[in-house]
Amino acid sequence: MDFRLTGDQRALRADTRELLARIWPGDAPRRAAAPDGDRPELDRAVWRALGKAGFFALRLPEAAGGAGLGLPEAVLAFEEAGRVLLPGPLVGTQLAAAALPAAARGESAVAWLDGELVTWLDAADAVWDQGAVRTRRADPGLWGGARPLRSVDPLTPVHRVSRASWTRTSVSGPAYDPAYDPVGALLTAAEQLGSAGRTSAMAVRHAREREQFGRPIGSFQAVKHLCADTLVRTELARSAVYAAAATGACSDRRSGPDPVAVAGAKLLADDAAVRNARDCLQIHGGMGFTWEADVHLHLKRAWLRARTHPTAAEAEEVCAGALGTG
């Protein structure tokens, strides 16, 4: 086995791209991003379309109505979602698909309880909490005790839940126990990878088209080198994410992907998403600072995802923990 995509995987990626272009076209993020502070709503039609296309059921066995695919394929689908800034509790709903058939079909939205900050809680019919589904009906206190934030990402609502409503173990210090969900973390990293690839491409396109001093700004080395660095970050992150997905595919499914490989992938993908968006913004100049350009939406979403576990500091601790124990 190697990390190049198979024909089937390339087809899956193309199909996902086509689906997303249909249900969430290029100008959709800009239209949905209301600058007046209204909290975004989950588009149930988009959610059902995703469910119908099998987006959430990718990893379910065919007998359970799924596609019988693995993490490497799920990672490709989530990379595409990240590329187009697809909003919604994608990770939580994917994680809960096996336990909750309505989630697999896109009839339920499931938020991912990954820490104190929870995205899409209001829209969620249930939350995914460390391997278990908690429904709104059975567990109303979780929703009742949550307080909304004015989210930095105009496309993603965020709530802070009370510490008592979740049960994570300590996540600091050298003895950090990787309590994060490695599949959720890897799918998040895949979204970051998609965003990083997209902002790299946006930066390059702008550098080719925008002219100053009578020539494209991409002919200047100062700009060229920023663009080159975005590609390097994307390719390193891609290697880490695809390889981490493959560690899950070859080991026992229930044991999941290697937590150290996932931590490394999340670290590099977070970095690529945030820094590529920053460089893309810089290359867009004044336009990059406006609400109309999509750049800020990528940057803000990247910030949000970078705060999910493992965060950079936690991922670095996990990767350090694997060293020098020989």
Next chain:
Amino acid sequence: MDPAYTADEEEFRAGLRGWLARVLPTLPPPPPAADWPARRAYDTAWQRLLHDAGYARLYWSDDPAHRLILLEETERAGAPYVGANFVGLLHAGPTIAAEGTDEQRARWLEPILRGDEIWCQGFSEPGAGSDLAALRTRAVRDGDSYVVTGSKIWTSHAEVADWCELLVRTDDSATPRHRGISWLALPMDAPGVTVRPLRTLTGTAEFAEVFLDGVRVPTGHRVGAENDGWRVTVVTLAFERGTAFAGEVVGCRRTLDELAAAARADGTWDDPVLRRTLGRLNAEFTALWRLIQTNVREARHLGGVPGPGGSVVKLRYAQLRQELYEAAAAVLGDAALDLDRPWTAARLSSLAYTIAAGTSQIQRNIIAERILGLPKGG
């Protein structure tokens, strides 16, 4: 098990591990860095062992998995580095294999694999560094020979090499300039070749200047067509950037592990900044290794020559190697000022990596222009 490999490939790995475990204890201690003839003898003896055991040919095998496993396992076991065999195995050999005639392949390839002949590289000149196409060393046809005059610089292993892969100008008037360049195999014992070692900031003479004064080189030593040497060279450079660093990256991962073990032993591990730096380097080097695995397999797919993706590896690897030895200095503390500590010497030599084989700035230009399609100039 590494998911990148099949069961058959893992079986090959096990056989190689067994061989390394038997052979490595029989090797003499490595010679001092300043003793070039002894270094040549040591490096070529190791190459001969690899050859006789059937492993040397894997360097040029179109089966990339076996090549990667060879690089991984020799590094992991602490086997000798390719050393003086570097240019032959990783630049000149692959170029001759890709572009040479049957006769040229028969003459030069086997001695490289057996460790019988050492090659060096005569590309850069005092006036042609990053702008390699500005090279001025001239080769003028005289019957069946070229008469070569000029000088080369930064030539590693020149003192002990048998051959030099030499770029020369065969057409002064060609535009663009890179159309007038040819690739020659220069015998280093030819009359008119003078080697002057250059002392580097590490304190040792790791490379040399080579002066060429009317040196006669038979036209049969030209690989590729006359004036087509630039294209022939790009093949070599792409190969270097794509795969030549694979073994070193494995070596860096081993060093990183040793650094962490040292930090755990002496208490610097309690410093979260240092610890997290090492953790990040672990993630970066692991990803880089995966990228190399993918690139090498892609290369087989595209006909054996790694593409400009090698520049991505080269650029990031050079940065990471320097970051690794900066972290080593943090672990060493005051001992980072002691030249007798091996990590101190390695920290110094790491400074060459963002310059040699195409500076990091040139790599970014290559990535931007050849991969991303940004316009030239500026």
